[in-house]
Amino acid sequence: MFRRRPDPDAEALKLARAWMARLKSGEATTDDAAAFRAWRAADPAHEAAWAETVRLWEASGAAAAAVRRRDVAPRRAISRRMVLGGGAVAASAAITGLGAVRLGLLPAPADLLADHATGTGERREITLPDGSRAALDARTALDVDMAPGRRRLTLIHGATVVDVAGGLSPALEVRAGPGVARADAGSFTIRQIPVPADDPGGMRRRVVCIAGSVSVTAGETRELLPGQAVDYDDTGCGPVVGADAALETAWRQGLMVFRDRRVDEIVFELNRYRPGRVILLDDTAAARRLSGVFHLDRTDEVVAHLERMLALPARDLPGGIVLIG
CATH class of the missing domain: 3.55.50.30 (Phage tail protein beta-alpha-beta fold)
Known part of the structure; x- marks a missing residue:
């Protein structure tokens, strides 16, 4: 006989929702992330409350996915009618309701506990354990895994410029979506680029080589030299093209x-x-x-x-x- 899982208590739920609000605000710090981990570990009721809060958040994501499946023309007509008719409150409710995840107002769950994250308008440079450096653009989340025999970064979202410490093994790799960029030394940037909603490849990533060389694999492999770039998505790599590194890193x-x-x-x-x-x-x-x-x-x-x-x-x-x- 299955036993019913106890409901999270009201106070724990209140705190969990406060944590969610803080972590999705774009202003959370690494100290906040550490405090959040400690709060979750301190009491099983906290973990249960967080699980319930995430469940509700993911349910809103499913609703947003249903919105995406609607025809584009009717959705646009409704939005125009709200705006032109002066329905600011109705429009705001629609945006903060079903459309919140679709519009990027809420983070993916993995964003919340990233090793390094920047908020809106914030840029940051970090030194990695191997001596490499990474510059994070605004609204960027990056995980770092420097276990023995491994130099790996995961770009959860946003954009970064990586200056790779040379003379080390193995090559440093940056994973982003369905692809990975690897370099033994030099410098390169990788960033997310949106695509039209009907594009089968979804969100694209662009890798630009600034110095040295970089190998990009997403199904196929492309080798980049300074001033070269490649885009990739779920369907694979595009062709190698010329790029202006100064323009790509103007931020x-x-x-x-x-x-x-x-x-x-x-x-x-x-x-x-x-x-x-x-x-x-x-x-x-x-x-x-x-x-x-x-x-x-x-x-x-x-x-x-x-x-x-x-x-x-x-x-x-x-x-x-x-x-x-």
Whole structure:
């Protein structure tokens, strides 16, 4: 006979939800992560409360997946009607409800306990145990595994530039999604790039070689030299192409530089640095290409630029959410 699992007590649930709010805020620190681990380990009731909180969060993710399966045109029409009709409260509720995970307002569970993570607008440089260095862009999560005989980083999300300490074995590898980049020395960057919702490959990753050489494997293997790049996704590697390493790493100098980039990619990058969320409602505008140079500490200028260049209205909602279209 199966025994019913006890329900988490109310106080533990309250604390678990507070932890979830803190960890998904984009402002959590490594000290927060350590305190969170200690809290979970201190009492079985805490672990049960956290499991229930994660279950509810994942249920919202399943609901968001159902939203994704709806036809694009009806979803866009509803959003426009809410905006044009002045329904800011209704639109905000829709965004913070079923659409929260779909829009990237909540992290994946693995993000919560990453070894290193940056919040919105935060950039950080870390020294790894082997002497290599990694620069983390805003809203980036990175795991580090430097066990004997292994030099491995896992980019959970975001973007990083890795300066590899040479003369060591084995090669340092960075895993991201379905692929892995390996280098014995030198420097390279790897970042996530969004793709249209109907793309079968899903989220892409781009690897750019800055110095030395880097091997990228995602099904097939590509060898990169300085100034070369490759994109990969769930369907495999693309061709090796030329790349401007200075442009790809402009964020390290406090700049957002776009050269003939899709608008949805620009919005994706903008949301790394701006509190709240910019949401593009117009699919046609998403595919347009724009160029520009902006300072990371003046992100509202990017919003104004998009509004002007796309000739689309922008609507401010509570919580720093901006709807364009």
